[in-house]
Amino acid sequence: MTVSPCRANFFVYNKELYEFLLAVQENCRQNHCRQIVSISVEIDYVDPLIVLEQLNQANEINFYFENRGKKEAIAAIDAVAKLEIADKERFIIAENFIKDCLKNIINFGSTNLPFSRAHFFCCFSFFEKNAQLDYPFPAATIFLPRWQVAVKNERCILVANTIINKSVNIHKLLHNLCEQVEKIQSLEANTINIDYSRRKYSKKTLPNPEKFKLSVLSALSKIRANHLSKVVLADVLDVKSSHEFNLVQSLNNLRQLHPNCYVFSTSNGKGQNFIGASPERLISIHKKQLITDALAGSAPRGKTPTEDAANADRLLNSEKERHEHSLVIDFITQRLSELGLLPQMLSPRLRQLSNIQHLWTPISAIVPANVHPLKIVAQLHPTPAVAGAARDIACAEILRHESFERGLYAAPLGWVDSDGNCEFIVGIRSALIDGDRARLYAGAGIVAGSDPDKELAEIQLKLQALLKALV
Numbered sequence: 001m002t003v004s005p006c007r008a009n010f011f012v013y014n015k016e017l018y019e020f021l022l023a024v025q026e027n028c029r030q031n032h033c034r035q036i037v038s039i040s041v042e043i044d045y046v047d048p049l050i051v052l053e054q055l056n057q058a059n060e061i062n063f064y065f066e067n068r069g070k071k072e073a074i075a076a077i078d079a080v081a082k083l084e085i086a087d088k089e090r091f092i093i094a095e096n097f098i099k100d101c102l103k104n105i106i107n108f109g110s111t112n113l114p115f116s117r118a119h120f121f122c123c124f125s126f127f128e129k130n131a132q133l134d135y136p137f138p139a140a141t142i143f144l145p146r147w148q149v150a151v152k153n154e155r156c157i158l159v160a161n162t163i164i165n166k167s168v169n170i171h172k173l174l175h176n177l178c179e180q181v182e183k184i185q186s187l188e189a190n191t192i193n194i195d196y197s198r199r200k201y202s203k204k205t206l207p208n209p210e211k212f213k214l215s216v217l218s219a220l221s222k223i224r225a226n227h228l229s230k231v232v233l234a235d236v237l238d239v240k241s242s243h244e245f246n247l248v249q250s251l252n253n254l255r256q257l258h259p260n261c262y263v264f265s266t267s268n269g270k271g272q273n274f275i276g277a278s279p280e281r282l283i284s285i286h287k288k289q290l291i292t293d294a295l296a297g298s299a300p301r302g303k304t305p306t307e308d309a310a311n312a313d314r315l316l317n318s319e320k321e322r323h324e325h326s327l328v329i330d331f332i333t334q335r336l337s338e339l340g341l342l343p344q345m346l347s348p349r350l351r352q353l354s355n356i357q358h359l360w361t362p363i364s365a366i367v368p369a370n371v372h373p374l375k376i377v378a379q380l381h382p383t384p385a386v387a388g389a390a391r392d393i394a395c396a397e398i399l400r401h402e403s404f405e406r407g408l409y410a411a412p413l414g415w416v417d418s419d420g421n422c423e424f425i426v427g428i429r430s431a432l433i434d435g436d437r438a439r440l441y442a443g444a445g446i447v448a449g450s451d452p453d454k455e456l457a458e459i460q461l462k463l464q465a466l467l468k469a470l471v
């Protein structure tokens with residue numbers, strides 16, 4: 001725990017901040033502009049998930065990200081700047097929006113801490129245009145939160161972003177900031193209680209498994225005819241519960257059940273949330289060092305250590321699984337090279353999750369200063385891990401077979417900061433939550449040699465792991 005003499009009253013009694021804000025306001029008056037001040041401060045430890053639970057309002061946008069293995073969690077609540085993009089050019093529009101916002105941001109406070117300063121939270125849909133007109137998330141959403149509470153290695157960093165213009169009452173603004181900080185700090189001792197007894201669903205299995213298997217057979221015939229080498233086909237499970245889903249409890253379950261995954265949630269501020277626990281990192285960039293995961297090829301975990309080891313061995317040595325995996329590696333390395341990066345591959349390994357294991361090859365590269373993280377996201381999404389190869393043909397097959405909107409499923413979701421650091425994951429093992437209804441998504445890569453029954457079993461396995469966590 002870090003000790004600071006006037007932690008709770010940091011904002012009100014911090015004369016330096018008061019004077020800083022007055023100076024910013026004076027500048028706004030003189031230049032007829034408005035600016036965003038990003039205030040970073042270390043606070044006593046508080047669980048960001050509890051902050052999300054306590055601070056979030058139903059009509060406010062939010063974002064939650066946690067990776068227990070990396071000892072990281074972030075809650076981002078409400079927006080001081082937000083952009084929604086309906087279709088084409090969304091990555092470049094998002095990049096320009098972030099760059100424009102950054103021109104107007106002035107930092108104050110402890111700006112060298114992890115997760116200090118402005119972070120932009122983004123979610124994109126799988127396709128650049130949603131076919132379902134009333135799908136609740138647009139093709140891209142980017143926002144700078146009003147409140148950001150992050151934990152890294154048990155240190156807790158709060159970032160408050162606030163708009164200063166010529167007419168804002170600085171004294172009142174400081175008072176409100178202080179009240180909110182005190183509220184956050186008072187959550188220090190809160191924990192999340194889980195009540196499983198209320199969980200009752202209408203359905204627990206796919207409504208039409210035969211249709212999925214027919215799609216696999218059709219894809220296999222196209223693969224045999226050399227139209228494509230891989231397509232990732234998904235299906236959905238629609239669940240109605242006897243009560244409204246509890247977002248925070250579900251996220252708490254997800255982080256306990258999948259401690260080595262990226263647990264995520266984002267709300268559109270209109271009542272719908274997209275949540276999940278993804279094992280797949282699209283890109284992370286830290287101090288110009290990029291890492292991306294080639295993740296494809298799967299086997300169930302065994303019920304005993306011997307069975308588990310046998311499954312793992314089969315996975316590592318299966319020609320079919322390795323082919324499926326290598327398509328992803330080839331695509332990623334080629335796409336990164338096209339941007340002028342020099343990708344380095346580590347040896348293939350296993351990514352073992354609670355219920356399933358995957359072939360996994362981390363790929364690293366140094367990012368040149370002129371390449372924005374969203375350029376790389378745009379260049380990689382969708383990889384053959386979630387679309388197929390060749391990509392455009394695979395995407396056309398997906399649209400032909402899947403009768404539901406993918407929306408945020410299997411799409412990039414993450415944050416980017418002012419220094420080009422970022423973390424984007426692929427939104428798989430995910431569900432769209434709307435009151436007492438949830439739509440769960442899961443897919444499987446189809447390549448030559450795929451067996452429709454096994455692919456169906458794989459998506460059932462993925463769906464059940466998610467269903468288990470929803471309360």
Ligand SMILES: C=C(O[C@@H]1C=C(C(=O)O)C=C[C@H]1O)C(=O)O
Nearest residue numbers: 296297298385428442443444445
């Ligand atoms: C598409 C999904 O997962 C992808 C498909 C995999 C496979 O078929 O082996 C493995 C990991 C993911 O890249 C999903 O979980 O929905």
